[in-house]
Amino acid sequence: MSYRPLALLCLVAVLPAVVAQARQPFTVEQVLSAPFPSDLVAAPVGARVAWVFNAEGVRNLWVADGPDFRGRPVTSYAEDDGQPLGDLVFTPEGERIIYVRGGDPNRQGEHPNPAGHPDGAKQEIWIVPVAGGAPQRLAEGQAPAVSPDGRTLAFLRRGEVWSVALDHGEPEPKQLFESRGRARQLRWSPDGARLAFVSDRGDHAFIGVYEPATRRLRYLDPSLDQDMDPVWSPDGRRIAFIRIPHERQVLPFMPRREALPWSIRVADVETGQGREVWRARPGTGSAFRGLSAQNQLFWGAGDRIVFPWEGDGWTHLYAVPVAGGEATLLTPGPFEVQFVSMTPDRRALLFSSNQDDIDRQHVWRVAVTGGPPQPVSLRHRHADGAGIEWAPVMTADGTAILALASSATHPAHPARLDGDTLQWLAPEAIPEDFPTRHLVTPRPVVFPAADGLPIHGQLFLPGDHAPGRKYPAVLFFHGGSRRQMLLGFHHRGYYHNAYAFNQYLAAQGFIVLSVNYRSGIGYGMMFREALNYGARGASEFNDVLGAGLYLRSRDDVDPGRIGLWGGSYGGYLTALGLARASDLFAAGVDLHGVHDWNVVIRNFVPAYDAATREEVARLAFASSPLAFIDTWRSPVLLIHGDDDRNVPFSESVDLAEALRRQGVSFEQLVFPDEVHGFLLHRSWTAAYEAAADFLIRHLKADERP
Numbered sequence: 001m002s003y004r005p006l007a008l009l010c011l012v013a014v015l016p017a018v019v020a021q022a023r024q025p026f027t028v029e030q031v032l033s034a035p036f037p038s039d040l041v042a043a044p045v046g047a048r049v050a051w052v053f054n055a056e057g058v059r060n061l062w063v064a065d066g067p068d069f070r071g072r073p074v075t076s077y078a079e080d081d082g083q084p085l086g087d088l089v090f091t092p093e094g095e096r097i098i099y100v101r102g103g104d105p106n107r108q109g110e111h112p113n114p115a116g117h118p119d120g121a122k123q124e125i126w127i128v129p130v131a132g133g134a135p136q137r138l139a140e141g142q143a144p145a146v147s148p149d150g151r152t153l154a155f156l157r158r159g160e161v162w163s164v165a166l167d168h169g170e171p172e173p174k175q176l177f178e179s180r181g182r183a184r185q186l187r188w189s190p191d192g193a194r195l196a197f198v199s200d201r202g203d204h205a206f207i208g209v210y211e212p213a214t215r216r217l218r219y220l221d222p223s224l225d226q227d228m229d230p231v232w233s234p235d236g237r238r239i240a241f242i243r244i245p246h247e248r249q250v251l252p253f254m255p256r257r258e259a260l261p262w263s264i265r266v267a268d269v270e271t272g273q274g275r276e277v278w279r280a281r282p283g284t285g286s287a288f289r290g291l292s293a294q295n296q297l298f299w300g301a302g303d304r305i306v307f308p309w310e311g312d313g314w315t316h317l318y319a320v321p322v323a324g325g326e327a328t329l330l331t332p333g334p335f336e337v338q339f340v341s342m343t344p345d346r347r348a349l350l351f352s353s354n355q356d357d358i359d360r361q362h363v364w365r366v367a368v369t370g371g372p373p374q375p376v377s378l379r380h381r382h383a384d385g386a387g388i389e390w391a392p393v394m395t396a397d398g399t400a401i402l403a404l405a406s407s408a409t410h411p412a413h414p415a416r417l418d419g420d421t422l423q424w425l426a427p428e429a430i431p432e433d434f435p436t437r438h439l440v441t442p443r444p445v446v447f448p449a450a451d452g453l454p455i456h457g458q459l460f461l462p463g464d465h466a467p468g469r470k471y472p473a474v475l476f477f478h479g480g481s482r483r484q485m486l487l488g489f490h491h492r493g494y495y496h497n498a499y500a501f502n503q504y505l506a507a508q509g510f511i512v513l514s515v516n517y518r519s520g521i522g523y524g525m526m527f528r529e530a531l532n533y534g535a536r537g538a539s540e541f542n543d544v545l546g547a548g549l550y551l552r553s554r555d556d557v558d559p560g561r562i563g564l565w566g567g568s569y570g571g572y573l574t575a576l577g578l579a580r581a582s583d584l585f586a587a588g589v590d591l592h593g594v595h596d597w598n599v600v601i602r603n604f605v606p607a608y609d610a611a612t613r614e615e616v617a618r619l620a621f622a623s624s625p626l627a628f629i630d631t632w633r634s635p636v637l638l639i640h641g642d643d644d645r646n647v648p649f650s651e652s653v654d655l656a657e658a659l660r661r662q663g664v665s666f667e668q669l670v671f672p673d674e675v676h677g678f679l680l681h682r683s684w685t686a687a688y689e690a691a692a693d694f695l696i697r698h699l700k701a702d703e704r705p
Contacts, residue, residue: 024507025463026435028688031500032056032681033431034411036493037404039086040391043094047395048130049402050074050097051414052085053429054493057681059085061097062414063130064425066400069416071426074128075135082114082679083121087143091127091166092150094396098127100142103679106645109158114641114674114683125155127166139164139173145186145195152212154186154195161186161197161210177210177217185229187295189236194269196230196239203248207241209269220267221274227265229296233303233322234346240266240277240297240305240322244288251616252604253481253534253597257525259287264297264307266322277305278320278327284525285311292391293340300368301346306330308337313525317349319368330366331355331373336522339391339491343398350376350392350401354522359444359456359487363392363403363417376401377417387422389415390491406489409439412496438463439503442487442514449546451539453518453530457547458487460502460512465556472561472699473511473551475544475577475585476502479568481534484522485514494677498567501688508692509700511557513550517543517573535597535616538623544577548584560586561699565691567591568647568676575625575636575655582633587698589691591639592647592676595655596624603648629658635665637694639687641674667694 035055042049047066052059053073057080064071074097077085087100102123103112113121125144128135141157151167157175159182164173181201188195193213199206205226206219221227226244233239245260261282267274280286290296291308298306303322308315315336318327331337335355342349347368352361356378366373377389387410392403405422406412411430416423442458449455462471478485478495490496502512516522517540518530532539544564552559564585566574571593578588594600597620602608610617621627636659640652652668659666669690671683678684 024509025438026433026504026507028501028504028692029685030431030433030435031439031504032497032685032688034413034434035429036496037412037414038493039088040393040402040404040414041088041090042393042395042402043090044092045094045396047397047399048090048094049393049395049414049425050088050090050130051404052088052099053426054085054681055429056080057082057679059083061085061088061099061128062426062429063097064414066395066397069400069402069423069425071414071429074130074132080115080681081117082112082674084112084679089144089146091146092148095130096127097130098125098138098144098146098153100125100144103675104142106643110643112643112673112675112679114643114671114678114680116673125153125164138166141173143184143186145188147188148190148192152192154188156183156186159183161195163212176212177215179208179217181205183208185295187230187232189232189269190234191236193236196232198228198230203246207239207267209239218272220269220272221265231295231297231299231305233299237269238266238322239269240264240299242288242296242307251535251601251608253601254536255519255529255531255533256287257529258283261286262288264305264320266305275324277322277324278307280309281311284313285309289315289525291315291340292338298340298342298349298368299346300342300349302369304368306342306349306368308340310525315525317351317366319370328370330368330370331364334524336524338521341391341393343394344396345398350394352390352392352403354484357386358522359458359484359516360386360388361390361486361491363389363401377403377405377422386487388486388488388491389417392417404491406491406496408441408488409436411489411500412491435507438507440506442502444487445513445550447546447550449518450542450549451546453542455518455543455546456516456523458485458514460506460510460514461556462506462509462511464509465511467556469556470558471509471511471556472563472695473513473554473557474505474695474699475547475551475562475564476512476514477517477544477564477566477570477573478514478520479566479570480521481517481519481540481569482521482528484516484520494567497684497688501691504688504692505695508696510695511551511554513547515543515547517547535601535620535623537619538576540573541576541580544573545581545584548577548581552584563587563589563695563699565589565591565695566593569594571647572625576628578634578636579625579628579632582631585634587635587695589637589639589694590652590655591687591691592641592644593651593655594624594647595651596621596626598624599648599651599654603646626655626658629662632659632662632664635667635698637667637669637691639669639671639690641671641676641678641683643673644676646676
């Protein structure tokens, strides 16, 4: 048995690691130091936007006003305490911001508390003046929805709908009404007289409407299906929503190219009667595929409903008249639309996509009536080449378009899209020692998987890369698997950190290949719903193997020093690579990875019973790393937080037992009370420092300064 505790190994190996890092221009802490922006929203009046900055775990609200859009903080939280901040909502006059602080509860009702506060943690709704001042706690809950008159805030608490007065008329929150199921997606009518919501009943869901003045509660066009994403008509008389037929046998992490076709319906709010406006055809596009947006339907000018559909195999925007008829394709071409918002006049959509730049995102604009989409940010350039832009919003007065943006060497940051240039909103927030000038620009590569499928990746070469020299190499696999790594800093905080760590590994002298394996997004439905992927056969192993063979074929890679790392689904592929190809991969770092699909499927579908799904369960286990434990020989570092709500902590516990019985060397780093996507900045730093130390010791041990 070669297992040894991580702390002892770090002490034994400290000298080689320190010597190796001493030659490098920056630290893990420095490359993770830039604040990550999220939740960019525009005020309902004027030229004002707000967002969240997560600066080394310290999360605060920021705002910027036109025309100069100089960002400034409006809250002053000061601790890396692991408490998320989000769900930003402006009050109607735009002078206050409502937000949620604290994470969602798990099935046991426990809120994340990775900092180990003795009093525990809560999820609470707060309000703060834009002009500054102390935030005021409004209630315990989530999903705030402020009424159009600004007097009432509706929100969710444990699946029920509550409210609290914003005009100081009622000091205490109250439950608005009682209903079966769990409520979600609160939507006020334009006049504030009614509140729409989704009532989730498990195998079916209704669109509910509640009238506070009359205390009338009713359900629109109820059916045996799943109704969701209600959107009000501008006159408040109708609601459009999505209807998805219930299918009992659907399980996650398996290909799904067809489904019982979904549809769009419009219901009269007064009578409750509904009618079908549009229905997906059988085959491609019959399974609903959503967007990164506050709602999946947009009620545009001229009574046109804009919606996502992948009827041609790509996620696009379409528009259909409320009266019904043929849908118009608004975004034609072999690319995918992801982040979408509507302009204040409801005449156009702003969206980001990878049109004309498959491994980046840029912002476009298209009219709800159709016509060629117009680029808003495609021409933006940085010192290191093309940039990346996403999550666009237009100010209420229509004078400016803002988005979040990054590049290969510039971290994500809010920006105004102004002609051919970017105006950063708060450049002073980026630390002076952030290592921009030491970062490299990854190169796009396409290589064949073991079965011949073309696979995209981003190749990071060390800054001192020289012909004739052979370098150790590392493969990186993202999680999801519905993700796509880009040629720059990512739009999700988890992968923003992962991209930064890949840069750090390149600075440590590794060649790094980030692999966009099959079942990920960005390359169309057939690639995403790859045959036999995940729990139906692990066909992604072909991509793992192909990536390893590609690295081994390069003249600048030492074929005996190839490792891999990844988190979540990427941890699964890391473990699968080590289990099935230890002759190719010398070591790996597995962050909260999947090791037995049957356990993880049950985590997402509690009703899943492997004993009654014998054939499904057999194939799911055969697609898991634990099925190949007898051929696993290479050492691995296991990293996991024990309050993980996505991949059960038991996945790492069970793998550790199997590795011990097999005599495989492994190390461990455990974060008590930490969740899947670490909430503490110090958890990320510790994880990546341990990962770098491990990879240096196992792949660079023979190097000398």
